[in-house]
Structures are given as structure tokens and as C-alpha cells.
Amino acid sequence: MDAWFWLVPVASLAALGAAYFFFRQVMAEDEGTDTMRAIAAHVRDGAIAYLRQQYKVVTTVFVVLTAVFCVFAYVLKVQNPWVPFAFLTGGFFSGLAGFIGMRTATYASARTANAARDSLNHALRVAFRAGAVMGLSVVGLGLLDVAIWFFVLSRVYPTDGPEGGHHLVLITTTMLTFGMGAAVQSLFARVGGGIYTKAADVGADLVGKVEAGIPEDDPRNPATIADNVGDNVGDVAGMGADLYESYVGVVLASAALGAAAYLGEGSDVQLKAVLAPMVVAAVGTLLSVVGVFFVRTDEGASSKQLLGALARGVNGAAVLIAALSFAVLWFMGVPNRWGMWLALISGLLTGIAIGRAAEYFTSQGYKPTRSVAEQARTGPATVIIGGMGQGMLSVAPPVLSVVVGTGLAYYFGAHFSFGLDQIGKGLYGIGFAAVGMLSTLGITLATDAYGPIADNAGGNAEMSHLPAEVRQRTDALDSLGNTTAATGKGFAIGSAALTGMALLASYVEEIKIAIKDTLEGGDTFTFPDGVHLVGKAAVPDLDATSLLSMMYHYQVTLINPKVVLGLFLGAMMAVVFSGLTMQAVGRAAGEMVDEVRRQFAEHPGIMSGTEEPDYRRCVSISTRSAQREMLVPAALAIAAPVVVGFVFGVPGVLGLLAGAGAAGFSLSMFMANAGGSWDNAKKYIEEGHLGGKGSEAHRAAVIGDTVGDPFKDTSGPSLNILVKLMSMEAIVVAGVTVAYSLL
């Protein structure tokens, strides 16, 4: 085993150790008054009840899918025999990452609120370290999963013998399949969590704010606890599972592309290409651990100083990974190290560009969101039209960034060439760029996860009737998090786009492996273009077949109707999936509205403050609705690659993935940015512009924000997972598609 490999488990254990250390620090903080503890316990119980229910559903889905994969692998023998196990571990670790993050967040909210009674700096320390538990758990568990599987599989398939090169391809494509387990888990976590949180949020707002005239987080609102639980299950557990999947997906897709790109150039060179993404991710993780310690300020620090401290941690880690990755590539002796380093830098810059573009289009400090706010003066219709328009325009910068970043990464990876003769290496460069973006996920995710913790701390402060300055401090923390999280979100979105392209190549590699299994069994195989391969003797020819030749053999061209039909279906999937999740939020919110109205009507004491609302019932409604409503979108996402593969074969699946990737990326950026723009247009007015709170413009902006809620927190974030899940699944069932397709 190459010595560099050991850096991966070491970084994993360091991250998990640091996560435990920060968890202990958070737990050592005082949880505050009895009321604060009671509210935190309500939220914690609700969150755990939700996760328990979600894991029941997910477990059923995993049992069914594992059984199906077992049939494919051991009965029909059309699938890699490791797939069922890899699938299960991917799902387990993804769920575990979300669980740890959410558990910590629910312990941290009251402690953060209590720390805010002391000082802003103290509250930042508690909330950020709780966020770091999540960030470091995600990367720690991700690297642990990668390290364990690589270690085990390289023992079963030695990487240093004459077959070492082929074994590396087999190992990395096998490992890629545990990405599907993570993707299924994250789909349920993101979609279910997204439906839960928005059903509770919209339900609480519509009856509480609009009908009953009571403020947000007012303890008299029966849906308040469900709303706070929603922040945890959607924004923390959902995001944790999502980014776990992105992280391991990026590392594994790059490793698989490295193995394929350098096949035939010596197993030593190939091994370095495989290990390089893992080692860069490991170094990034160690830097993240160090970065967390740098997020601190003196007592009595101003908001600006706190923002500086957060930025120092996140940007410092990004700058250091840019520098250290070159040293890593140099000392590892990775082929084309200058090119790979420049590819990584182009990935980092693409992520920063996407983050900045999102900030520009959604922050009230800039013109686009202010123009949406201006349109509120003429009513809700113009706010919605304005937000939709800005959201659509906002798609251009990130897509252009991805086009430029991906193009450059390809150019650098393919030894400074745009030619197709080095296509494998070019694609490896693209994968490596995505690794660069997510290498410091440990700390960028900490800034993302700490936002909902600060938000919940604010809710706790409000419900516990803590002094106004405590709420002001928690609001300041929340606002700081939103600013720094833009970069992290840019990296997450950009990496998803880049990984989508890398996974297309991995899919083709997996197709080759499936054909190879057929040939090694002594059977024959005929490509759609008529090329005929017979038995084991044809395996070397197949190994030598390039990605581009595979495209020719499968006639993947735009005049092949199967490809075009797949493209249409892929684009449709992105839109239909969004529609289903939006409607799910609408229905679930409707149930919540009915329940809150019923409680207010049947229990007058709630409004007068003499009777406690039945929080538990609202939590249970959100939980039940989320589980029920996520089944159809999830089933659609899981079924699509199998059905399209069965009907249209490999060209149809490639069309499906390309269509879903292109439409899904644009649609997700549109929804996220339009929703963010509406949200901040409302905040801009609430800051005292255009008439301020209570004005007609404010009323219109509140409607825009309510429309935008499911855009930005349910459908938008779910689309990335849809695209990745379909890619992962296509890879997992590639053997089935090769063996059975109608057309």
C-alpha cells in the first residue's frame, strides 16, 4: 500500500477526533434556564421522532433495493457482487453524518442562546463549534468509508501485480457504487427534510403571522416547535447527508477517472492518480481542523470582527489547500502535476465565482434584490414576476463559470490540450477541480451548519422570553453565517455540476466493466454499431477501447433518437421532480394550517397564553406528511434510470443524465436564487426601506417570500441530489442496462 494512502485514515480519524472534542466542548456549556431547557427538549424530541420515522422508511427502501441488487449480482450475475454491501455502507455513513450533525445542533441551540446572554463572541464560539462537529463528521466519515473500502478491496484485488491496473479500475468503480447508497439516503434526507421544514414554516407563518397576528417563534403558535425542528432536519441533517454524498461522490468519481485515464501507464502511476484526490481531500480535512481553531476573536468583538474571524477560517483553509495541494502533487509524483494543480485551482476559482454570483443575486446589498424589493411597491404580482426574472437571469453567471472552469480543468488535465485524444485525462482534470472545491468541506460546512443553529438559538431566546439583546445577538450570528456560507454553497453547487460530467465518464467505464464480465463468462457481445466481441479473447480489445470509441460503438450522437429522447426525458425529470416537491410542500403545509387553526379554535387558552399548544401533534403532522410526500418523487428518481435504460439502452441513459444535469443545474440555480432574492427583498424592506414593516410593499414582499420558501429550501437543493442519484444509479445498474434493453 502506498504510504500516501495512510494520510486518508489519519485525516479521517483526526477529523472525527476533533469533532468529538468540539462536541464535548459544546456539551460542557450551560443550557440555560428551565424554560430554555424545556424548549430545547421539545425540539430535540421532535427532531429525533422525525429521524426515527425517516430511518424506518429509508430502511425499508434500502432493504428492497439491496434485495434487488442481490438478485442482479448473485442470481442474474449482471452486477458487481460488492454493490449490495457498498450500497449499504454508503447509506449508513451518510445517515450517520446527518444524525450526528442534527443531534449536535439540537443540543447546541439552547447553549448558543445561553451563551448569547453573555456575549456575541461566546455565542459564536458555541454555534460555530457545533457546526464544526457536523462539518468534520461529514468529511471524517466520508474519508473513513473511502479508506476502509479502498483498503479492503485492494487486498481482494491486488494493485501491484500484472492485473494491478485493471484491478484499480475495478476497485474505484466498485467504490463508486457506495455513492448510490449515500445518494438515496441524501435524497430522502433532503427532500423529506425540505418538505418537513417548509410545511412547518409556511403553516406556522400563514396561520400564526397572517391570520392570528402573532409574531414568528411565538410560543403560542402550535407549529413553532415543528418550525424549529424543521430547521434541524432540513437544514442540518438534510444538508449533512447531501454534502456527505457530494464529498464522497467527488473523491470517488475522480479516483475512478484517474484509474481509467492512466490505465496502461504503469500501475504505480495509475495508483498515484487514484490516490491523489483522496490525499488532497485528506490534507483539506486536516486544514479544516486547524481552520476551526482560527475562528475566534477577543471578547467584545464587533460583528465586523466576527465576520473577519469566520472568513479567516474559511478563506485561510482555501488558500492553504491551494498551496499545499501543489506540494502534495509534487511529492506524490502525480503525473501532469502542474496541469492537475491548475485544474484544482480552476475548480476553486469556479466555486468562488459561483458563490459570489449567488451572493450578488440574492443579497439585499446589491441591485438585483433591491429591484425585486422595488417591485413590491406595486404589489405581490410584480414581486413574483421580478423575483422569477432575476432568478432566471442569475443562472447565467454560475453556468458560465462552470463552462469556463470545466473547460480550463479539462485543458489542464489533458496536458494543456483541448484535443479528444487525452479525453480520459481531461475528464480526470475536471474531477480533480471538483475535489479542490470540496477539499475544505470540513470548515465550509461548519459555516453552513452553524446558521440553523444560530436561527434555532434565536427561536429559543424568543420563546424563553430572553431580553431583546440576546435575540439581536443570535440574529447577528445568523446573518454572519449567511454571508460566509455563500462561498461554501458555491463550492457545493459547482462541485455537483462538475461531478455530473465526471460521472458520465464513470458510467461509460462501468459499461465497459459490465461488457467485460459478459466476455469473461465466455459469451459474445455486439455493440449497436455492429462491432462484435467474442469471449475472453476480446477483453484486451475492450480494455483498449477509449471513452470516445465507446460513444461511437453505442452511437451516442445527437441524431440518434434514443439520445435525444433521453435528453428530453432528463430535462422533464428535473422539472417534474421540482413540481412534485413543490406540490408536496403545498399539501403538507395545508395540513399544518388546518391543525393550527383547529388548535386555536378549540383551545382559546392558547391565544391568551393560559394553555400550552399541542406542539407534538404539529411535529407529528409534519413528520407524517414529509414521509408520505417524498415517496413519489423518490420513486420517480430511482425508477427513471432503470426504465430509460431498459427501453432506450446506454444512449438513452446518457441522454437522460445529460438532460437532467443541464436542466437540473440551471433550474436549481434559478430556484435557489429566486427564493433567496425574495427572502432578502423582504428583509431589505423590513430594514426600513420602501415603507418598511407594515407597508403595502412589505405585505407584497411577504407573499413573495412565502412563494420562494419551497423554491430555495425544498425543490432547489433537491435537484442536485436528483441528478447525482440518477448518475450513481445508472452506474450501479449499468450491467442490467447492458444485459437488458429493448431498443
Add this chain to the structure above:
Amino acid sequence: MTVYLYLSLIPEALIASMLPPEDFGTHFAVGSQKRSRGQAIFFEVDRDLLPADAFPLAEADRRCVAQPDGTPKRSVYLSIYRALEHVPLAALRNLHLVTDDGRVLVIAPRPYEPLAHQPAYLYQEFCPVTPRVVSRQSPDVFVAGLTDATRPFHVPRLAFCDLALGDLQTDPASTHVDDLPYPNLGHLRDCLRDLQKWPDKQNKTVLRQMTQDVLFRTVEHGFYVGDASAVLQYPMPRREELEREHYAWWRSAQMTFGA
């Protein structure tokens, strides 16, 4: 049990109740079944200082009794028309501002203290009529003018508040009006320009009547009630004080969509 008397301004009414002021405010806003919502502004009234024949107080004593199950009688209307004019200023106690969801802010009265000079004021009248008016007159002069019986039109007594005008009070064309939530700001500017243009013009009506809730955050100095002889002032706490000491009320007050 004590029977309290309350003088509501929106709508004008004198109400007897066994509920103490804050409970009455909550009840008045959200109803006994807590299924309604609506702002309220009312004074507590000292019944000992009411003229004996102005209101059917005996009727109040007869009807305002506890229910058989012991629950207090929440409201008995004694007058729904021209009530303010029959309540002497001396009988008015604390003013209560009640938000949609029944949060109550209590403001104590004080004798009128002149405000620092302003080139223009914006007044929202509540009782007995409800126009919104721009004026060059300070509150005491404004109320004296409108209650002057020698004028062709007047009211016996007036309750009103002054609203924030921001930079508009000096410059009707000012663009620094971001925090003013008033509809049809252009018309408000026109009215202020008219005041500037015609030095003899003292007042100009901006809105003929109140159509929506009062946005308490726009109340500038406070509430006033009085006539040509005397004015009581109910100073609005400053925003910092509201945030610090009346946070629940202040949050709730900001929920309102007003005008």
C-alpha cells in the same frame, strides 16, 4: 368585583367590564373565543369623575355582574356614539394600545408639554372623526382650533396622535422617506407642498378617513386628547425603550399591516 369603565376610540364607545385593563385589552382584540383579531385603543375612565347623567351607570352596575359560573362579565356597552365628548379630561386615566393579538402597552397621561418646533406635522385623528391631516400647527393649537365652537365646523373634543414625517417635514420632495409606510406618498407630498405654498393655510386633509390599522411604529411623539381648554398628552415611549422594556408588545406591533 370591581367594575371598570373603558373609553374605546376605535370604535368610539364607553364600555363597562369586570376585566382589569390589560385583560380587557386582550379580550377586546381577540374576543372571548380568541377567534377574532383587531387593534384597540382605549382609555381607562374614573367613574367617580363622570357626570351623573351622561351615561347609564346604574345599568352598568345591574348588567355587569359575574356569570353564574363565576366568570367575570367581559363587556357591557354603555354608549356607542358621542361618548368622548361626555367624558371629562380629568376622568381619563391610562391609555392602552392593543395589538392585533392582544398585547397591551400602557401609557400614563401627563399635562401637555410643548414639542420642539416642527415646520409640519402629520396627525391621525381617532375620535370622533378619523381623517389624516398635515398641519403647520403644534398639537395643542391643532386641537384648540378643531374644538373651537366659534368655527363653522368643530368637534367638542378630539383624540389623535402625531405620525412620523421624517425629512418630509422640512422638504416635501425629500427622497429619504424609506421608512415611511404611508400609501400614496405622492399625495402626502402634495399636501405638504400646499402648506408651504400657502402660508395662511394651517391644515390640509391627506386621507378623509382611516381605512386600515394604525402602525404604532409610526407614532412620533404620542397621543393627545383635549379641547380648546386643555390637552392631555400620552407620550409614546422611544423605540429603544420599547425594544428593551416592552419587547413582546413591540414585536407584535410590528406585525401589523397598516397604513
